[in-house]
Amino acid sequence: MAASVSWAAAIAISNTQGLVFGRFVGGSGGDVTVSPAGGRSASGGVVLVPSGPGTAAQFIVSGDANLSYAISLPGNGVVVLASGANSMAVNNFTSSPSPTGTLGAGGSQTLSVGATLSVGSNQASGSYSGTFDVTVNYN
Amino acid sequence: MKSGKFLAFNRRVLNAALASAVALGSVGVVGNAYAAVGTGVSTATVVPAITISASQRDLAFGRFLIDATVGGGTVIMSSASTGVRTKTGTGLTLVAATPGNSGQFTVTGDGGATYSIAVAQTTALTSGANTMNASTFTTTPSTPGTLSGTTGTSGTQIVYIGATLTVAASQAAGLYTGAYTVTVDYN
Numbered sequence: 537m538a539a540s541v542s543w544a545a546a547i548a549i550s551n552t553q554g555l556v557f558g559r560f561v562g563g564s565g566g567d568v569t570v571s572p573a574g575g576r577s578a579s580g581g582v583v584l585v586p587s588g589p590g591t592a593a594q595f596i597v598s599g600d601a602n603l604s605y606a607i608s609l610p611g612n613g614v615v616v617l618a619s620g621a622n623s624m625a626v627n628n629f630t631s632s633p634s635p636t637g638t639l640g641a642g643g644s645q646t647l648s649v650g651a652t653l654s655v656g657s658n659q660a661s662g663s664y665s666g667t668f669d670v671t672v673n674y675n
Numbered sequence: 676m677k678s679g680k681f682l683a684f685n686r687r688v689l690n691a692a693l694a695s696a697v698a699l700g701s702v703g704v705v706g707n708a709y710a711a712v713g714t715g716v717s718t719a720t721v722v723p724a725i726t727i728s729a730s731q732r733d734l735a736f737g738r739f740l741i742d743a744t745v746g747g748g749t750v751i752m753s754s755a756s757t758g759v760r761t762k763t764g765t766g767l768t769l770v771a772a773t774p775g776n777s778g779q780f781t782v783t784g785d786g787g788a789t790y791s792i793a794v795a796q797t798t799a800l801t802s803g804a805n806t807m808n809a810s811t812f813t814t815t816p817s818t819p820g821t822l823s824g825t826t827g828t829s830g831t832q833i834v835y836i837g838a839t840l841t842v843a844a845s846q847a848a849g850l851y852t853g854a855y856t857v858t859v860d861y862n
Contacts, residue, residue: 549713557719561861568719585722585861587789593715617719626717653719661785662827665718673710 545643547599549672555626555649557617559588562659572632572648582655593649597672601643606636608671609649617653619662626666628652636675647672723829725784727859734758734809734855736840737775742766747844752777754815754837767842777815778836782859786824789862792834793818795855800840802849809853811839819862834859 557568558576566580568590576590597605609629616623629651637645649670736750737760748764758777762769782790794812815835822830836857 544708546708547711549711551713551715554715555717557717559720559722561724562721563724583724583861585788587862588720593717595713595715615717617717619721624719649715651717655721659721661721661723663718663720665716667714667716669712669714671710671712 544600544603544674545598547597547603547605547672547674549595549597549647549670551593551595553591553594555593555651555668556589556591557653558590559585560655561585562655562657562661565655565657565659567652567654569628569652570650572630572634572650574648574650580655581657593668593670595647595649595670596644597637597639597647598644599639599674601639601641603674604636604638605672606675607631607634607647608673610668610670615651615666615668617664617666619660619664622660622662622664624656624659624664625654626651626668627654629668631670637672720826722785722788722826722861725782725788725790725859725861727834727857728781728783730778730780732776732779734778734836734838735775736760736809737773738770739842740768740770741842741844741846742768743844745844747842747846750775750840750842752837752840754813754835756815756833756835758835758837764842766844778855780834780836780857781831782820782822782834783829783831784822784861785826786822786828786830787826788822788830789819790822790859791818791862792816792820793858793860794836798838798853798855800851800853802847802851805847805849805851807840807842807846807851809838809840809855812855813837814857820859 561583564581566582615626745766748767824830
């Protein structure tokens with residue numbers, strides 16, 4: 537009996553750059569949004585400080601060449617950035633590509649992630665940080 | 676004969692066992708080969724608004740005399756912390772007893788931050804219906820300024836203002852006053 541076994545290389549994802557909302561004045565509150573392309577914008581009373589720009593998060597997804605994969609981003613109400621007892625919520629995660637990706641001929645693809653940060657009125661000054669998970673699976 | 680069959684049987688079993696062992700090995704090494712989770716860090720820095728105080732000292736040109744038969748001139752106040760007053764125009768004489776001074780404000784915000792300083796280009800000083808213009812405003816520091824201290828703590832910087840006052844030959848005597856605006860923004 538002859539049998540042949542073939543299987544796809546395991547899909548993997550590694551983080552190469554964080555999701556940075558940068559430096560800003562909270563003022564009367566509002567949102568800071570970073571797009572997957574890395575552009576930063578503010579709404580409401582938030583004033584961006586130009587010398588502290590934002591960056592989109594970047595991941596490298598790898599596996600079998602030319603296979604497609606689904607992308608799962610955090611839902612709303614899950615991710616929070618904290619500074620001591622103070623926090624700000626991160627929602628509306630977006631990615632590029634979305635909602636699926638396709639690994640290139642070399643078996644990898646860059647996945648960029650953005651989101652929207654909610655800044656409260658009179659948000660306490662400080663450095664805030666948190667983590668978020670991105671899941672990829674062959675589809 | 677019997678031993679031959681036995682060997683063949685063992686060989687098949689061994690091959691099957693190897694195939695399944697390889698399959699199990701690949702799954703065991705990477706966990707679920709069909710899904711993976713990556714974790715990223717997200718950060719943000721909230722800083723206090725940059726603010727500028729009310730004027731802490733008037734930009735004062737002091738007293739001076741004009742000889743209308745000779746001509747007008749200018750009175751220049753430097754933006755040094757102790758303002759230095761100079762003049763142009765032979766018809767204009769500075770009164771030494773009233774040397775004037777530079778204007779002064781204090782800027783407050785996130786320590787160590789750099790910020791732009793902008794002053795209105797021209798401001799009128801008036802005395803009743805009479806007017807003189809102050810222009811060519813200067814500042815110390817010149818833009819951009821840098822607040823003291825380090826980020827996360829409150830920082831300050833004093834900003835001094837100077838300007839040039841244009842005086843007409845026929846400028847009427849009197850006390851002239853006006854207002855000028857200084858605007859600061861984080862860089």
